[in-house]
């Protein structure tokens with residue numbers, strides 16, 4: 001792993017989210033074909049990219065029942081316990097509608113309404129992600145969304161969605177599932193096909209084709225965010241244990257060749273020990289080709305002069321995940337301004353959040369934690385403002401409103417008020 005001196009330009013930005021010109025063209029063509037050809041186009045792209053010939057896109061109830069039979073009881077229990085933790089965390093995010101009554105009798109408020117329908121993309125190319133099913137479906141359920149649709153690519157050997165994904169969907173409460181992945185899934189969710197009715201919003205992470213397709217359909221439907229390859233930054237001082245730091249860096253590196261794993265530390269000794277440990281542990285990982293590529297291209301150890309400079313470097317990075325492995329990690333929390341999720345102390349390694357603790361693992365990447373939040377219940381609801389003016393309220397304020405309208409040269413606006421003041 002490269003050991004570098006941190007500076008003000010230190011960042012994780014990769015060009016992945018925009019893709020290449022060629023990838024953009026491929027995605028535009030897929031979307032156009034799905035809009036024109038519906039199910040036939042979706043099936044033909046599934047054959048081309050996933051190597052699976054589908055008769056029907058929708059997963060049958062019997063396939064879900066069969067999936068339960070393919071998992072052992074302890075796995076099902078783990079999925080149920082994780083689901084409970086995620087539900088309980090997201091229920092705390094719920095915000096009620098509200099209304100205030102003013103002295104002049106007017107009433108103002110905000111009505112919270114769940115979206116009618118959402119489509120959740122569950123990645124399935126390199127690995128199946130039952131955890132992402134829970135992380136997408138549960139906040140939508142908690143928000144009150146009635147129609148929750150899942151799309152995920154079929155496995156090329158079984159021609160099915162992996163059993164753990166189907167069971168996680170069932171535990172989380174999603175029944176409408178389609179064996180479709182990539183840009184063709186996003187197009188089907190946005191514009192509909194004979195089998196898949198369109199949805200109002202698409203959420204969920206995916207590879208560059210999924211990300212580009214979400215960008216393309218944005219505007220016709222809402223999207224959550226463009227979640228890119230995983231990232232971890234670790235802020236460590238001399239108290240950190242190199243073996244643990246290296247293990248945590250590699251935990252995200254194994255996701256993707258473009259995943260980014262970064263250590264920021266004022267201790268050169270820790271930097272050198274971690275660099276050695278990463279090389280040692282790398283060789284023992286089953287997905288070591290993916291991990292080595294991501295460590296080589298997007299991994300780095302930044303050495304700073306002080307812990308304060310290390311904190312500032314982390315804020316510049318605005319990482320998806322931040323682990324604080326210092327003597328007194330809680331004391332640094334207040335100084336962290338930009339990070340998708342913050343993991344405090346050596347007993348909270350990042351996978352605690354990926355799978356189990358409750359907070360969402362769909363997080364802003366590529367520096368967007370500067371202005372974006374983790375996927376949450378608000379992503380599945382919308383708000384309407386409520387305005388009720390009594391006769392007295394309009395009489396008291398009507399002249400001011402009409403004057404304001406004329407300030408903008410909008411005479412019809414002013415008259416709409418004044419016609420009620422006579």
Ligand SMILES: NC(=O)c1ccc[n+]([C@@H]2O[C@H](COP(=O)([O-])OP(=O)(O)OC[C@H]3O[C@@H](n4cnc5c(N)ncnc54)[C@H](O)[C@@H]3O)[C@@H](O)[C@H]2O)c1
Nearest residue numbers: 049123124125126153181182205206207227230255361362
């Ligand atoms: N941020 C998060 O919360 C989070 C969570 C889980 C996964 N991820 C990320 O999601 C990504 C998952 O990617 P993946 O590839 O494993 O699964 P994926 O499901 O996103 O992509 C697979 C699909 O890509 C399409 N595809 C593949 N090659 C193509 C090509 N040449 N042209 C057009 N389409 C093509 C196929 O249709 C295939 O079904 C990883 O980058 C991972 O890090 C992020």
Ligand SMILES: N[C@H](CO)Cc1c[nH]c[nH+]1
Nearest residue numbers: 129131132230231354361
């Ligand atoms: N760390 C990923 C988000 O960057 C989420 C995930 C799913 N499974 C394991 N990890």
Ligand SMILES: [Zn+2]
Nearest residue numbers: 230251252354
């Ligand atoms: Zn992960």
